[in-house]
Amino acid sequence: MEKTAIVVGASDGIGKQTAIELSKIGYTVVGIGRNKAKLSQLAKQLQGKFETIQADMSLLSTTAQVATQILEHYAQIDLIIHTADVLLIKRQETSEGHELTLATNYLSRFLFNAILLDSLKKSPAPRIIHVAAAGMPFKLNVKDFPLPQSASSFKGHTVGQLANDYYGIMFSLKHPTVKINVLNPGMVNTNIRKKTESNFLVSMVMKMMERIAKPVGVEAYSHSVVDIALGKNQEANRTILINSKGKGIKLSKGLQNTAIQEHIWEQTEQLIKDQKLLKTTNQ
Numbered sequence: 701m702e703k704t705a706i707v708v709g710a711s712d713g714i715g716k717q718t719a720i721e722l723s724k725i726g727y728t729v730v731g732i733g734r735n736k737a738k739l740s741q742l743a744k745q746l747q748g749k750f751e752t753i754q755a756d757m758s759l760l761s762t763t764a765q766v767a768t769q770i771l772e773h774y775a776q777i778d779l780i781i782h783t784a785d786v787l788l789i790k791r792q793e794t795s796e797g798h799e800l801t802l803a804t805n806y807l808s809r810f811l812f813n814a815i816l817l818d819s820l821k822k823s824p825a826p827r828i829i830h831v832a833a834a835g836m837p838f839k840l841n842v843k844d845f846p847l848p849q850s851a852s853s854f855k856g857h858t859v860g861q862l863a864n865d866y867y868g869i870m871f872s873l874k875h876p877t878v879k880i881n882v883l884n885p886g887m888v889n890t891n892i893r894k895k896t897e898s899n900f901l902v903s904m905v906m907k908m909m910e911r912i913a914k915p916v917g918v919e920a921y922s923h924s925v926v927d928i929a930l931g932k933n934q935e936a937n938r939t940i941l942i943n944s945k946g947k948g949i950k951l952s953k954g955l956q957n958t959a960i961q962e963h964i965w966e967q968t969e970q971l972i973k974d975q976k977l978l979k980t981t982n983q
């Protein structure tokens with residue numbers, strides 16, 4: 701049967717390559733990105749049935765509109781892959797008042813999945829994949845979330861990446877019929893670091909990091925994302941957090957803290973409800 705995959709952040713990097721591979725193996729692909737020219741390039745590389753949607757997914761109101769639009773066109777969704785993210789040096793806020801990196805790499809994902817959950821549950825093998833930075837050696841505390849107004853973009857980005865881990869754990873408890881994985885790609889050769897508006901010091905640090913870590917190619921990494929999506933990676937079928945080698949990551953004590961898991965979930969839901977974007981607690 702025909703399968704539909706939604707890739708958020710499909711105009712570049714891991715998302716783009718994964719969207720191309722999924723279309724090659726027969727998925728109907730809906731690729732979402734913010735850049736029109738890049739989406740046109742993507743469209744030339746997608747095969748079979750596909751759709752591209754230009755949208756700024758750092759905005760929760762836009763995220764809700766896009767998810768609703770998808771819901772109207774696709775009765776069943778089999779796979780959602782989130783890769784949208786940005787690295788910033790200076791704090792920037794969205795027009796909705798959220799720190800921009802956290803809004804992109806976490807808040808938007810939470811809302812998008814919530815709106816599409818019912819159509820995902822119609823799939824015989826539904827799956828969500830968040831490409832983030834699973835298993836970072838830090839934990840979140842109550843005071844980290846909601847993110848304080850004064851928080852830097854670095855803090856916002858880190859909290860967003862960590863919140864993906866807590867989200868994956870809570871989501872799998874709430875919705876055991878939907879498989880969810882949060883991935884840590886390690887270092888992959890994409891443009892994410894090059895897009896950072898940078899100064900001399902930052903670009904030197906980025907170059908040094910790349911020299912030491914020797915990034916893997918985006919094609920190779922995207923193959924492993926597709927394996928997970930297709931249920932071929934048995935560890936990813938059993939474990940939520942997955943490292944760059946496709947192996948399961950053991951949950952740290954911090955991540956096992958149920959009070960923090962619940963706090964982050966509830967606070968995220970509240971932030972979204974405050975914007976009147978989530979009508980019911982359907983998650």
Ligand SMILES: NC(=O)c1ccc[n+]([C@@H]2O[C@H](COP(=O)([O-])OP(=O)(O)OC[C@H]3O[C@@H](n4cnc5c(N)ncnc54)[C@H](OP(=O)(O)O)[C@@H]3O)[C@@H](O)[C@H]2O)c1
Nearest residue numbers: 709711712713714734735756757758784785887888890892
């Ligand atoms: N690459 C790595 O080494 C690495 C390491 C650790 C974690 N990760 C994680 O892996 C994920 C994918 O990263 P990547 O390396 O593939 O990055 P990338 O090449 O920069 O791709 C990110 C994608 O997200 C899109 N995007 C960003 N902001 C958006 C917005 N507001 N609305 C819609 N789309 C937006 C980008 O659009 P544009 O094309 O317009 O920029 C791009 O298509 C991220 O979550 C990242 O944190 C990557």
